[in-house]
Amino acid sequence: MSQAQSVRTLRIGCEFNHVAQSATPASFLVRPAGQAAIVRELWTADPATPATFLHDLYGNEFRRVILPAGESLVSYYAVVEVPDELDAADPGAVLSPxxxxxxxxxxxxxxxxxxxxxxxxxxxxxxxxxxxxxxxxxxxxxxxxxxxxxxxxxxxxxxxxxxxxxxxxxxxxxxxxxxxxxxxxxxxxxxxxxxxxxxxxxxxxxxxxxxxxxxxxxxxxxxxxxxxxxxxxxxKGHVPIARGRDAADVALVTSYGAPWLRRLTVWADEDLSEPWPPADVSMVARDPFGD
Structure with a gap:
């Protein structure tokens, strides 16, 4: 991002708290697209879960994991910079045949x-x-x-x-x-x-x-x-994750099974009063239900 361009800093992120009856393959499509100005980021999983990164036919990057049987937490946290300006427009642009x-x-x-x-x-x-x-x-x-x-x-x-x-x-x-x-x-x-x-x-x-x-x-x-x-x-502040023909192409989570999504939490704001990513990203620390 150009040094001359005025920018603002956002915290973004998400937490997916699943409960699965058995080990379940899944993929997560939540990381900002390639052109995003990411200052720092963190993927985490509790229990710790091996992951691979792949790209789909549209170039979107997704994280592939196996959700363990029982409860799990897969999280993504990032700090990004966005232009301090409205979405671009060109009223004079003409549609092509x-x-x-x-x-x-x-x-x-x-x-x-x-x-x-x-x-x-x-x-x-x-x-x-x-x-x-x-x-x-x-x-x-x-x-x-x-x-x-x-x-x-x-x-x-x-x-x-x-x-x-x-x-x-x-x-x-x-x-x-x-x-x-x-x-x-x-x-x-x-x-x-x-x-x-x-x-x-x-x-x-x-x-x-x-x-x-x-x-x-x-x-x-x-x-x-x-x-x-x-x-x-x-x-101001649109941060693209993925692009496709419609929502079927860019599902945030695709699971090859039927895990229960117990909780989904999303952040997109300018509140950096606390450390981000959070200091403790364990499932116990991030559970708002406290159970």
């Missing part, structure tokens, strides 16, 4: 499991087909999704698709992202799903506990741009 798009973007114009752009094609063209094809069109799609979908904590699950959100009019952040991606793709605009951390920087803090976040990257002009339909605003 399909025949001019870079080959690597074409995958992100196609329907996928949660983003059925073929099913919502007519709806997309009815609402946006006459608009000028530029950056502002993508902003209009984001605005429409934000106005159409009511945010309801915990209202949907892994079965819920963009079509469901379109018809029901509610969802969580991943559903906002899926619906915006779907409408963009229906209009031949490459769009991909991003999972990551988002602190409440220079905005009122949400009343709900911190969680992972999901947003959209759309290809306009000659690059990918960040759009956040859950908030319908340019924000």
């Amino acid at each position: 399909p025949e001019s798009l870079p080959g690597e973007t074409l995958l992100f114009t196609l329907p996928s499991r949660y983003c059925q752009s073929d099913m919502l094609s007519s709806a997309a063209w009815e609402r946006f087909g006459d608009a000028e094809r530029n950056f502002e069109l993508v902003t209009r799609i984001q605005d429409w999704v934000w106005n159409h979908v009511e945010y309801r904590t915990g209202s949907t699950g892994s079965w819920w698709t963009a079509k469901d959100s379109f018809e029901a009019g509610y969802g969580v952040c991943r559903d906002f992202a899926h619906l915006m991606i779907t409408l963009c793709r229906a209009l031949n605009i490459p769009a991909r799903y991003v999972s990551g951390y988002l602190p409440d920087m220079d905005v009122p803090a949400l009343p709900t506990p911190m969680d992972f976040h999901a947003w959209v990257e759309a290809y306009v002009g000659d690059r990918w741009w960040t759009f956040d339909p859950r908030h319908n605003a340019r924000r």
Whole structure:
């Protein structure tokens, strides 16, 4: 990160407390993507568990482990620097026609499991087909999704698709992202799903506990741009973890079994009043239930 650029320092992290009936293979996709300015970081597991690091076909890095039988805690902690500025925008950028798009973007114009752009094609063209094809069109799609979908904590699950959100009019952040991606793709605009951390920087803090976040990257002009339909605003502090066609490609945890997730805790803020990573990362020390 440029020395001339003003930056702010965040603590980010997560703890996954599982209970498994037997040894269970699993992978964790929670480390910030390669371009993140990581100051320090720590992966831990209690009980200690051997791990390997691999990359998926999108270049996302994940940690592969075997969760032991019984209770376990897998944690990731990091301090990162982010620009003290809003997500970049270019109102003058123009959308490319399909025949001019870079080959690597074409995958992100196609329907996928949660983003059925073929099913919502007519709806997309009815609402946006006459608009000028530029950056502002993508902003209009984001605005429409934000106005159409009511945010309801915990209202949907892994079965819920963009079509469901379109018809029901509610969802969580991943559903906002899926619906915006779907409408963009229906209009031949490459769009991909991003999972990551988002602190409440220079905005009122949400009343709900911190969680992972999901947003959209759309290809306009000659690059990918960040759009956040859950908030319908340019924000500070987006820290991407992974990118894919939709949430199916970037699951935070993939387990080859059925362990119970007893607790998930996520941090993304500027509170560095205590040591980070924590001084004691054992399961006993990190258990808020105290049992």
